[in-house]
Amino acid sequence: MGNQIWILNPDYVFKNDNDRICMFAKRDLSFDSSPAWIGYIHPHQAMILSVFTTLRPIDEIICALSRQLNVSTTKMHDLIKDFMGNSTPIYTTWQGVEVGFPKNVLIHPRDTETPPEYDFSIEDLKCSSVNLTPDRNHRAPHTALWMLTNKCATKCKYCYADRNTSYRPLSTQRVLEIIDEFASLRMGFVDIIGGEIFLRKDWDLILAKLVDNNMSPTYISTKLPVSESLIDRLNKTGFNKTVQISLDSLDDSTLRKTIGTTPGYVDSIKKGISLLEKYGYPIQIDTILTSENSTIDEIKALYQYIKGIRNLTMWEIRVPEYSLYTPDTFSEIKATRDQLRSIQDFVKNSIQPDAKIQIVFSAEALDAKFRNAGPKKDCFHGGSCGILQNRLFILPDGKVSVCEQMYWHKDFIIGDLKTSSLQDIWNSERALQLFNVSKSLFREDSPCMKCSHFDDCNAKKRRCVVKVIKAYGADNWDYPDPRCKFAPKFNNDLIY
Numbered sequence: 001m002g003n004q005i006w007i008l009n010p011d012y013v014f015k016n017d018n019d020r021i022c023m024f025a026k027r028d029l030s031f032d033s034s035p036a037w038i039g040y041i042h043p044h045q046a047m048i049l050s051v052f053t054t055l056r057p058i059d060e061i062i063c064a065l066s067r068q069l070n071v072s073t074t075k076m077h078d079l080i081k082d083f084m085g086n087s088t089p090i091y092t093t094w095q096g097v098e099v100g101f102p103k104n105v106l107i108h109p110r111d112t113e114t115p116p117e118y119d120f121s122i123e124d125l126k127c128s129s130v131n132l133t134p135d136r137n138h139r140a141p142h143t144a145l146w147m148l149t150n151k152c153a154t155k156c157k158y159c160y161a162d163r164n165t166s167y168r169p170l171s172t173q174r175v176l177e178i179i180d181e182f183a184s185l186r187m188g189f190v191d192i193i194g195g196e197i198f199l200r201k202d203w204d205l206i207l208a209k210l211v212d213n214n215m216s217p218t219y220i221s222t223k224l225p226v227s228e229s230l231i232d233r234l235n236k237t238g239f240n241k242t243v244q245i246s247l248d249s250l251d252d253s254t255l256r257k258t259i260g261t262t263p264g265y266v267d268s269i270k271k272g273i274s275l276l277e278k279y280g281y282p283i284q285i286d287t288i289l290t291s292e293n294s295t296i297d298e299i300k301a302l303y304q305y306i307k308g309i310r311n312l313t314m315w316e317i318r319v320p321e322y323s324l325y326t327p328d329t330f331s332e333i334k335a336t337r338d339q340l341r342s343i344q345d346f347v348k349n350s351i352q353p354d355a356k357i358q359i360v361f362s363a364e365a366l367d368a369k370f371r372n373a374g375p376k377k378d379c380f381h382g383g384s385c386g387i388l389q390n391r392l393f394i395l396p397d398g399k400v401s402v403c404e405q406m407y408w409h410k411d412f413i414i415g416d417l418k419t420s421s422l423q424d425i426w427n428s429e430r431a432l433q434l435f436n437v438s439k440s441l442f443r444e445d446s447p448c449m450k451c452s453h454f455d456d457c458n459a460k461k462r463r464c465v466v467k468v469i470k471a472y473g474a475d476n477w478d479y480p481d482p483r484c485k486f487a488p489k490f491n492n493d494l495i496y
Contacts, residue, residue, distance in 0.1 A: 034102030155260030226272030
């Protein structure tokens with residue numbers, strides 16, 4: 001290998017997690033890297049890779065490492081070679097635990113005169129003990145989803161958010177203090193949502209603080225017509241990522257029936273999109289299908305308009321799910337399965353083949369029966385929920401919940417940022433209880449109590465509690481996942 005130069009892919013970040021090192025991918029990737037990667041590696045592996053942050057010939061680095069770790073250069077070469085331009089993720093084992101690495105861990109530098117900047121040192125990677133058990137973060141969550149307000153500018157009949165609970169919002173000062181704590185814990189990402197985030201008066205101060213601390217949200221979603229003054233405030237925060245515009249129809253009368261807007265709303269939204277184009281913001285359009293807009297003419301008209309947006313990155317067409325908070329109004333505007341199938345076929349066959357933009361159609365509700373996970377040795381093997389694994393949800397009043405769709409459900413509140421630190425909440429007794437679910441949390445009459453697969457199902461976080469309470473009501477969160485073959489009959493209509 002001689003004088004070849006390899007460096008650690010700067011798309012990857014190391015973070016000390018007490019007795020292991022968290023290795024994760026940045027959101028903005030500059031190289032051919034594994035997106036959304038997060039895993040835990042041995043501190044020694046991280047320390048070896050951390051040496052590759054300077055422009056030194058590979059033989060020089062191998063010699064230095066072999067001396068430092070008292071191993072032969074041949075063995076050191078064997079330890080490193082698999083990381084050099086690996087085109088796929090690679091896996092090793094340590095005491096029976098599988099340790100994964102993303103693709104292209106070590107890469108050739110693009111510019112040998114200007115090495116990339118790394119925000120960690122070898123001292124940051126030292127641990128007094130080692131535990132690679134694949135459980136939750138020990139120190140803090142990796143990500144947070146923060147609902148800044150539940151106030152909204154529209155009255156969407158399909159809305160799944162709790163817009164009725166009253167609360168005392170966190171002060172600006174406390175919000176900024178919390179972000180400082182996020183930074184001190186080296187959290188990876190913080191996303192912000194509403195309601196309508198632009199209805200919180202200090203939204204720009206909050207966003208600027210996140211940007212300054214390298215925790216900028218991936219995108220901001222809004223249903224507000226964007227004004228030039230708002231964009232000016234947005235520019236000043238340093239935010240330069242995607243603005244998602246929710247647009248279900250180009251017909252004001254359709255939108256009045258489904259989201260409660262007034263005449264002129266569509267024109268105002270279009271003007272806002274033009275301004276976002278002018279200022280160079282990437283734009284994503286989000287469309288929710290209802291009985292009012294699930295026609296070929298509606299979708300065709302929308303596509304003819306949005307395909308001309310210069311900065312458009314994606315058009316996402318979504319099927320709403322049963323709403324916990326607007327069940328009556330949702331049923332009024334719920335499209336039929338035939339309507340949705342017709343739209344899906346039209347998009348797939350008549351739009352996507354020639355489209356210059358990415359089109360995402362969330363058709364999960366259409367493409368599979370609700371009870372679709374199937375048994376494995378008679379045990380429900382659905383997807384693994386990330387509750388308390390790496391993330392949490394912050395409510396506008398500072399309450400912390402385990403999931404963004406549980407809101408103020410009393411059984412899933414694990415703390416309050418008005419009075420406690422994030423680290424204390426993350427490691428609180430209630431958080432640990434909900435992470436390590438046991439039968440002691442379940443009522444005696446829960447069907448799960450008599451199931452021989454209880455431990456296997458709950459240890460793997462196979463139950464989606466949101467789906468559970470949608471099917472059986474908020475008081476029955478300890479029921480089986482409705483996709484489980486042993487689940488009782490639903491209390492609510494969950495066709496989709």
